[in-house]
Amino acid sequence: MMKKRAIVAIFAACMMLIAATTLFGNKTMASTATSVLEGQPFYAELSGNIEAASLTNGKVYVTDASGKKVDARLTLNETADAIIVSGLSQGKYTLHVEKGAYKKLSLNNKKNAIKFDVVKEVKQIKSTKDLVTYFETVLNNQHFTRSGAKEEMSDASVGSEASNSKSSDHSTTNNQVDGIEEGDIVVTDGRYIYAIIENELVITDAKNPKKMEIVAKKVFKEQQYLSNLILHDSLLIVAYSSYEERPLAGKDYMQTITLSKFAFFDVKDAKNPKLVREIGQEGHTAGIRKQGDFLYMVTNSAPHYWLLREGVDVELRPYTYDSNIQSTSQPMPIEKISIFPGNTEPNYTTLSAIDLKNLAKNEVKTESYLGSGSQLYMSQKAIYVTAPKYNNLIGPATTVTNRMAVDMMIMPMTSNTQIYKFTIDKTAIKLAAQAEVKGTPLNQFSMDEYEGHFRIATTEGFAWGRNADSKNHLFILDSNLKQVGEVTDLARGERIFSARFMGDKAYLVTFKEVDPLFVIDVANPTKPKVLGELKIPGFSNYLHPLDDKHLIGIGYDTEVRMNEYSKEPFVVTKGMKLALFDVSDLANPKEKATVIIGGRGTYSDVQYDHKALLRHVEKGYYGFPVTLYEEKNANEMLYKGTGSQVYEVTTKGIKLKANLIEPAQSSQMYEEWDKMVRRLIYIDDALYAISQSSIMSYDLNTFEKLSTVNFAK
Numbered sequence: 001m002m003k004k005r006a007i008v009a010i011f012a013a014c015m016m017l018i019a020a021t022t023l024f025g026n027k028t029m030a031s032t033a034t035s036v037l038e039g040q041p042f043y044a045e046l047s048g049n050i051e052a053a054s055l056t057n058g059k060v061y062v063t064d065a066s067g068k069k070v071d072a073r074l075t076l077n078e079t080a081d082a083i084i085v086s087g088l089s090q091g092k093y094t095l096h097v098e099k100g101a102y103k104k105l106s107l108n109n110k111k112n113a114i115k116f117d118v119v120k121e122v123k124q125i126k127s128t129k130d131l132v133t134y135f136e137t138v139l140n141n142q143h144f145t146r147s148g149a150k151e152e153m154s155d156a157s158v159g160s161e162a163s164n165s166k167s168s169d170h171s172t173t174n175n176q177v178d179g180i181e182e183g184d185i186v187v188t189d190g191r192y193i194y195a196i197i198e199n200e201l202v203i204t205d206a207k208n209p210k211k212m213e214i215v216a217k218k219v220f221k222e223q224q225y226l227s228n229l230i231l232h233d234s235l236l237i238v239a240y241s242s243y244e245e246r247p248l249a250g251k252d253y254m255q256t257i258t259l260s261k262f263a264f265f266d267v268k269d270a271k272n273p274k275l276v277r278e279i280g281q282e283g284h285t286a287g288i289r290k291q292g293d294f295l296y297m298v299t300n301s302a303p304h305y306w307l308l309r310e311g312v313d314v315e316l317r318p319y320t321y322d323s324n325i326q327s328t329s330q331p332m333p334i335e336k337i338s339i340f341p342g343n344t345e346p347n348y349t350t351l352s353a354i355d356l357k358n359l360a361k362n363e364v365k366t367e368s369y370l371g372s373g374s375q376l377y378m379s380q381k382a383i384y385v386t387a388p389k390y391n392n393l394i395g396p397a398t399t400v401t402n403r404m405a406v407d408m409m410i411m412p413m414t415s416n417t418q419i420y421k422f423t424i425d426k427t428a429i430k431l432a433a434q435a436e437v438k439g440t441p442l443n444q445f446s447m448d449e450y451e452g453h454f455r456i457a458t459t460e461g462f463a464w465g466r467n468a469d470s471k472n473h474l475f476i477l478d479s480n481l482k483q484v485g486e487v488t489d490l491a492r493g494e495r496i497f498s499a500r501f502m503g504d505k506a507y508l509v510t511f512k513e514v515d516p517l518f519v520i521d522v523a524n525p526t527k528p529k530v531l532g533e534l535k536i537p538g539f540s541n542y543l544h545p546l547d548d549k550h551l552i553g554i555g556y557d558t559e560v561r562m563n564e565y566s567k568e569p570f571v572v573t574k575g576m577k578l579a580l581f582d583v584s585d586l587a588n589p590k591e592k593a594t595v596i597i598g599g600r601g602t603y604s605d606v607q608y609d610h611k612a613l614l615r616h617v618e619k620g621y622y623g624f625p626v627t628l629y630e631e632k633n634a635n636e637m638l639y640k641g642t643g644s645q646v647y648e649v650t651t652k653g654i655k656l657k658a659n660l661i662e663p664a665q666s667s668q669m670y671e672e673w674d675k676m677v678r679r680l681i682y683i684d685d686a687l688y689a690i691s692q693s694s695i696m697s698y699d700l701n702t703f704e705k706l707s708t709v710n711f712a713k
Contacts, residue, residue: 385419
C-alpha cells in the first residue's frame with residue numbers, strides 16, 4: 001500500500017510540474033554560450049517557441065554596449081525554441097526578447113535581456129581566483145554535463161585517404177589520414193616486432209620467421225596501462241595512462257588524477273631499449289597523432305571542483321609532467337589556461353605538441369581550454385575537436401531576468417555537436433574557429449577535410465523504439481567553419497553505422513532493418529547531393545577503399561524475425577559479412593561480392609577498431625582477427641574457434657586465402673581471451689599473428705605455419 005501511495009505521489013508531482021511548466025514556461029534559458037568568436041553565431045536557447053514574425057517586427061532585437069540597436073542577422077532553429085544571432089563584430093551585446101515574441105502566452109511572459117560578447121580570441125584565465133570563480137559559477141548554475149572524452153578507438157569506418165597503401169616490405173598501421181600516425185598496439189620496423197602485452201612492452205626479433213626470439217621486455221607498473229606504440233626512426237613512443245593520488249588540504253581522503261603519458265625509448269639497439277624521456281598531461285586520451293617530426297596529444301579531464309562546496313582547497317588546474325623538469329606531475333601555469341568561447345563546461349581539453357628532433361632537450365608546448373572535447377580528427381594543417389552539446393537536460397537552468405528562477409525540462413535528451421578547429425604549425429597550436437551542427441558524429445571517421453572544407457556526418461535524434469525520430473545529415477563548412485552546404489534528413493528512423501570520405505565523394509551506411517549505402521557527391525561544397533543508394537540485408541560498420549571505384553565493407557549479415565508473442569518484427573545479427581561494393585556507376589552502386597563468416601555471435605576487432613585490418617596491397621590481401629560462433633537455437637550459440645582469416649579482394653571478387661582458425665575443443669564453450677589474435681602483420685614473405693600469449697608465424701604464400709614464440713614469463 002505504501003509503495004502504491006508513493007507511486008501515486010510521484011505521478012501527481014510530475015503532473016504538477018508539467019502543469020507549472022506549461023503555465024510559467026516561457027523563461028529564457030540563458031544560452032550557455034555567453035561569448036562567441038567573431039564570425040561565429042550566438043545561440044540563445046529558450047524554453048518557449050518564438051513567432052518568426054517577432055524577428056522583424058521589433059519584438060526581438062539586439063543592442064550594443066551603449067544600448068543602441070544594431071543591425072544583426074536573426075534566425076530561428078527548426079523547432080523555433082532558439083534564436084541564432086550572427087553578423088556582429090567584436091563587442092558587448094544584449095539580445096532582447098519581448099514578452100509578446102512567444103507563440104504561446106503564459107503568465108510568466110516578460111521581457112528578457114540576454115547579454116553576450118563577441119570576441120576575437122579566446123579569453124585567458126589570469127589568476128587562480130578567476131578559476132575558482134569559473135567553477136563556482138558552474139556549481140551555482142547546476143550545469144549538468146555528460147560530455148566526457150572517449151578513449152580513442154576507431155569504431156566503425158575509415159576516413160580520408162587510402163592510408164599507407166604503398167607497397168612495402170612490412171606492414172604499417174592502418175591510419176585514417178595518409179602521413180599522420182595514430183599508433184597501435186603492435187608495430188614493426190621490418191625486423192623487430194614491438195607489442196603491448198598487458199602491462200609489458202615486448203620486443204621480438206622476427207628476422208628469421210622460423211626461429212623468432214624475444215629479445216627485450218619492459219615491464220610497466222601495476223597502475224600503468226599501455227595503449228599505443230608509434231615508431232619514429234629509431235625512437236619508440238609508448239603511450240600509456242597512469243593514476244596518481246594527491247592529498248587534499250585539511251582532509252583525510254585523497255584525490256585521484258589520471259595522466260596520459262608518452263615514454264620515449266631509444267631502440268637503435270632493440271635488444272637494449274633505453275628510456276630517453278617521459279612527458280604527460282592530465283586526462284583521458286581523446287587522440288594522439290604524429291606528423292613528420294611532430295607529436296601531438298589531446299586529452300579531456302575534469303577537476304574535483306564539487307569539493308569547493310565543502311570548502312576544500314582543491315587544485316583546479318590540470319596537471320602536466322615532464323621528466324626533464326620534475327619527478328612528479330605539477331599543475332599547469334595559469335597563463336596556459338583559456339576558455340572556449342561561450343563555454344561553461346567543468347572540463348578541460350588539453351593539447352600538447354613536441355618536436356621529436358633533439359627530443360632530449362626540446363620543450364613541450366601545452367595549452368589547456370575550459371571546455372570538453374570527446375572526438376578528434378587531424379588533417380595535414382589542423383586538428384578538429386568535437387564535443388556534444390546536450391539539449392533539454394533534466395535539471396535547473398538559470399534565467400537572465402531572475403537568476404533564482406528554475407526551469408524544469410522533462411524531455412528526452414538530444415545533442416548537437418560543437419566543433420573547435422585548431423591550426424597547427426609545427427608545435428604551435430592555435431584555436432582558429434568554432435561551429436555547431438545538428439546531431440552527433442559516430443566517430444573520428446565521420447569527419448574529413450578536403451580542399452579547405454571540413455565535412456562531418458551526424459545522426460540527430462533517437463534511432464530506437466517505435467517512435468524513432470532519427471535523421472542523418474552531412475554538413476560542409478569552409479575554412480572558418482561557416483556552413484556552406486548540407487544534405488539533411490537521410491534515412492529517417494535509422495542511424496549512421498559507418499562513413500567513408502573519398503575525395504569529392506562521401507559514402508554513408510545507415511541501418512535499421514536493411515543497409516542503405518548512400519553515395520553523395522561533395523565536389524561542389526555548396527551543393528552536395530545524393531547520387532545513388534543501395535539497399536541490402538545487413539550492414540557495414542567498417543568501410544575501406546579498394547580503389548576509387550570499389551569499397552570493402554565489413555559488418556554483419558542480418559535477418560528480420562517475428563516475435564512470437566508481440567507479433568512485432570525484430571532484427572537479429574547473423575554471421576560476419578565481408579562485402580565488395582562497386583561504385584563505378586555512382587547512381588547505381590552494387591554489391592558485387594559477399595562472404596558470410598561464421599554464424600550468429602561471430603565477431604572481429606576490425607568491426608570497431610580499423611587498426612586491426614591487415615593490408616597487403618601488392619598481393620591484394622586483407623586479413624583480420626575473428627572469433628567464430630554458430631547459432632544452435634534462438635537462445636544459444638556454439639563456440640567454433642578463434643584466430644584469423646586472410647582474403648584476396650580484387651575488383652573481380654573475394655577469395656579466402658587462409659583460414660588460420662584454431663578450432664574449439666570438444667567441451668569448450670568460450671574463447672580464451674589471451675589466445676585471441678589481436679593483430680596480423682607481415683614482414684617480407686612472412687605473416688605474423690599476435691595474441692596476448694604468443695606470436696605465430698606463417699609463410700605468406702602458402703600460409704604454412706612456421707613457428708611460435710610464447711610470451712609466458
